[in-house]
Amino acid sequence: QSVLTQPPSVSGAPGQRVTISCTGSNSNIGAGYHVHWYQHLPGTAPKLLIYGNTNRPSGVPDRFSGSKSGTSASLAITGLQAEDEADYYCQSYDSSLSRSVVFGGGTKLTVL
Amino acid sequence: EVQLVESGGGLVKPGGSLRLSCAASGFTFSNAWMSWVRQAPGKGLEWVGRIKTKTDGGTTDYAAPVKGRFTISRDDSKNTLYLQMNSLKTEDTAVYYCTTVDSSGWYSFDYWGQGTLVTVSS
Numbered sequence: 001q002s003v004l005t006q007p008p009s010v011s012g013a014p015g016q017r018v019t020i021s022c023t024g025s026n027s028n029i030g031a032g033y034h035v036h037w038y039q040h041l042p043g044t045a046p047k048l049l050i051y052g053n054t055n056r057p058s059g060v061p062d063r064f065s066g067s068k069s070g071t072s073a074s075l076a077i078t079g080l081q082a083e084d085e086a087d088y089y090c091q092s093y094d095s096s097l098s099r100s101v102v103f104g105g106g107t108k109l110t111v112l
Numbered sequence: 113e114v115q116l117v118e119s120g121g122g123l124v125k126p127g128g129s130l131r132l133s134c135a136a137s138g139f140t141f142s143n144a145w146m147s148w149v150r151q152a153p154g155k156g157l158e159w160v161g162r163i164k165t166k167t168d169g170g171t172t173d174y175a176a177p178v179k180g181r182f183t184i185s186r187d188d189s190k191n192t193l194y195l196q197m198n199s200l201k202t203e204d205t206a207v208y209y210c211t212t213v214d215s216s217g218w219y220s221f222d223y224w225g226q227g228t229l230v231t232v233s234s
Contacts (some may be wrong), residue, residue: 002156036220038157044226045116046149046157046209051220089157093219100175101147101159101219 004104022090030071121228134210145213
């Protein structure tokens with residue numbers, strides 16, 4: 001059971017927009033800790049997609065955007081492409097007893 | 113170009129030990145906070161631990177499941193990060209990734225290696 005909750009899967013047709021939610025609590029996202037997003041194709045190195053809630057590293061297309069509100073964050077992907085099919089993870093920090101970096105359980109994006 | 117290359121994975125019996133290495137290039141290793149993240153088969157990503165730069169004290173932090181059994185260290189002269197794993201359990205079976213950590217305030221995992229597989233089984 002992950003501290004950050006993501007839907008196990010989402011899907012969309014090419015060209016469509018999809019969003020992936022990441023729900024936390026007042027000891028992590030709600031406490032003001034940054035949320036980061038990663039894209040992971042099995043067998044490859046995970047890739048940083050969004051850092052500090054809304055920022056894109058150089059080279060990441062502006063089709064990817066992040067947002068945060070209260071105890072939740074979201075990743076939006078517009079103009080869906082076949083190459084976007086991957087696993088997506090949110091990540092933050094939790095200040096409860098564990099005081100640890102935490103990941104969401106991951107969301108499998110399928111491009112129909 | 114930043115490159116992180118993990119090595120040292122393999123098959124080990126429960127209770128055994130293994131040391132992973134991560135060779136870094138393309139950036140000033142001594143100035144970088146580093147971390148290990150793992151992914152068990154069919155599961156999501158899990159943070160293992162982090163080491164700061166010597167300038168920042170060289171301190172380490174670990175996730176609860178590995179605290180007291182795993183040790184992260186670095187050799188800045190060799191641009192290499194290590195993960196010493198002792199008292200291994202079957203639940204430590206995973207692909208282990210070496211990552212850089214942003215230390216400017218975001219604390220994101222900016223660059224990742226391809227990973228090395230550790231299998232703990234009798």
